Amino acid sequence: MKKMSRAIALFVSLLLVFSLAACAKPQPAATQTEPTQSTAAENTAPAEKKIVLGFAQVGAESEWRTANTKSIQEEAAKAGIELKFVDGQQKQEVQIKAIRSFIAQKVDVIAFSPKVETGWDTVLQEAKAAGIPVILTDRAVDTKDESLYVTFIGSDFVEEGRRAANWLGENAARLGLKENINIFELQGTVGSAPAIDRKTGFEEVMKKYPGWKIVKSQTGNFTRAEGKQVMESWLKSDKDNIDVLYAHNDDMALGAIQAIEEAGLVPGKDIIIISIDAVKGAFEAMIAGKLNCSVECSPLLGAQLMQIAKDVLAGKPVEKRIVTNEGVFPAETAAKELPNRQY
Numbered sequence: 001m002k003k004m005s006r007a008i009a010l011f012v013s014l015l016l017v018f019s020l021a022a023c024a025k026p027q028p029a030a031t032q033t034e035p036t037q038s039t040a041a042e043n044t045a046p047a048e049k050k051i052v053l054g055f056a057q058v059g060a061e062s063e064w065r066t067a068n069t070k071s072i073q074e075e076a077a078k079a080g081i082e083l084k085f086v087d088g089q090q091k092q093e094v095q096i097k098a099i100r101s102f103i104a105q106k107v108d109v110i111a112f113s114p115k116v117e118t119g120w121d122t123v124l125q126e127a128k129a130a131g132i133p134v135i136l137t138d139r140a141v142d143t144k145d146e147s148l149y150v151t152f153i154g155s156d157f158v159e160e161g162r163r164a165a166n167w168l169g170e171n172a173a174r175l176g177l178k179e180n181i182n183i184f185e186l187q188g189t190v191g192s193a194p195a196i197d198r199k200t201g202f203e204e205v206m207k208k209y210p211g212w213k214i215v216k217s218q219t220g221n222f223t224r225a226e227g228k229q230v231m232e233s234w235l236k237s238d239k240d241n242i243d244v245l246y247a248h249n250d251d252m253a254l255g256a257i258q259a260i261e262e263a264g265l266v267p268g269k270d271i272i273i274i275s276i277d278a279v280k281g282a283f284e285a286m287i288a289g290k291l292n293c294s295v296e297c298s299p300l301l302g303a304q305l306m307q308i309a310k311d312v313l314a315g316k317p318v319e320k321r322i323v324t325n326e327g328v329f330p331a332e333t334a335a336k337e338l339p340n341r342q343y
């Protein structure tokens, strides 16, 4: 009997121990943390660091520039690149200040469209010393040290000037022009690559035409307002002395067209007009018969810039010069082409 009660007691105590064990709370810390920690580490592997690109734009002087800014901003977002964008307000010192602030913020890569060609060496040396690669877009810099930038993406402005003059040469007779042609030239921003190169390219082709003469040449700063102003003053003094207007961009041509109409002349007929960019505004003017030809200069550099920024940071080799593919749009093609234009 005694044996029996001892066995029951043992059975009850064992039952108690098992039920207590079953009710016990999960063990904290030590034993459970190790596997949990390693699982967490696998799941939260550090996300890939976003590339930070500092971009110093020239300003907002033209339809072209607005399209260029939009292209850069949209393509940075698509590429998952964090863009620090500064509008240089047409001032070199603002662009230099922006580049210095990008260096101070330790961005991964700097890109900019230099307002003018000269005066960049010091700030570019600072970027180089900080180990930050620099990509030039749209406009070139004039430097002896090409190691200060990794690549330059943009148009061949000399070729654009040649294309403008070649188009004139091929179409002059059809447009009723004689051998002797008086040309007014609206130049872009003084000292900028497109102003220098578009003049060079045009004048190079002019050598084939001894009767062509640039009788007026002045900057209109790539803006519609200044293009109009300059044209107004020329028409006051030289209304009968002009056959052709060659404008370094569409905006200046569009401003000049207003001045020509206000002076009682018919743009596109009394004065043959050629400009550069091929923005939508130029196509509309061509369809209206007020502009005769626009040579293309594409502002859609954003996608290429983002890819190159990624390649440079990944250590891949990139070409030192990447030239944009472009065409020439005479007025006759404008109505068909306008629906295809992206800018």
Ligand code: AHR
Binding pocket: 061, 062, 063, 064, 065, 138, 139, 194, 222, 248, 249, 250, 251, 276, 277, 297
């Ligand atoms: O550098 C490109 C030039 O700058 C474009 O032709 C002009 O429209 C712009 O402002």
